């Protein structure tokens with residue numbers, strides 16, 4: 001399987017944040033986006049996840065076990081800066097919603113809600129409302145979303161923000177397991193994730209005025 005980005009460019013307002021970004025990631029491979037605040041890392045992640053339309057270029061998914069015509073975004077889990085959980089629902093209810101909503105992509109299966117909570121080290125508190133949890137606990141539970149339904153591509157924006165060192169190590173282990181099972185990782189981070197063998201892409205920010213690029 002393969003995630004391919006071809007000559008991507010994206011605009012925010014008048015300006016192109018980046019242009020001509022291409023990469024290819026196969027099973028077990030990861031790419032880390034680095035760069036200063038505002039350099040376009042989150043924007044590129046959102047383009048690949050299908051949440052923002054690129055100005056130019058395309059993202060493609062190909063695999064022997066799934067129909068190549070499917071949109072790349074269907075193969076992706078996206079964990080953004082925000083946790084995308086309802087504060088007033090319990091952790092169990094939130095994760096059960098995401099399990100049902102995302103479903104499993106061909107070729108794999110998510111774990112149960114209880115198992116996912118265990119894997120992020122919070123098995124005992126899944127009955128609590130999400131809003132009661134600490135910032136780090138909320139981030140861990142948001143990560144559990146990636147585990148309850150199977151998607152081969154994990155797109156993570158600052159996944160370890162608000163985490164203590166133990167939780168950072170837990171996340172690194174879960175990401176390593178994902179890669180070892182043939183998953184793909186695309187992440188933006190200021191803190192090293194502690195995962196060996198990742199490619200890096202440095203984002204530099206302003207790439208020109210969109211109209212100039214089009215001309």
Ligand SMILES: Nc1ncnc2c1ncn2[C@@H]1O[C@H](COP(=O)(O)OP(=O)(O)OP(=O)(O)O)[C@@H](O)[C@H]1O
Pocket residue numbers: 012013017035036037038039040041042043044188203
């Ligand atoms: N909706 C928007 N409209 C206009 N400009 C935007 C919008 N969203 C983001 N931007 C701008 O696009 C630029 C890139 O933002 P982006 O969030 O992709 O950067 P980043 O590299 O992820 O930054 P950080 O490291 O702070 O998370 C910033 O200058 C930001 O102000």
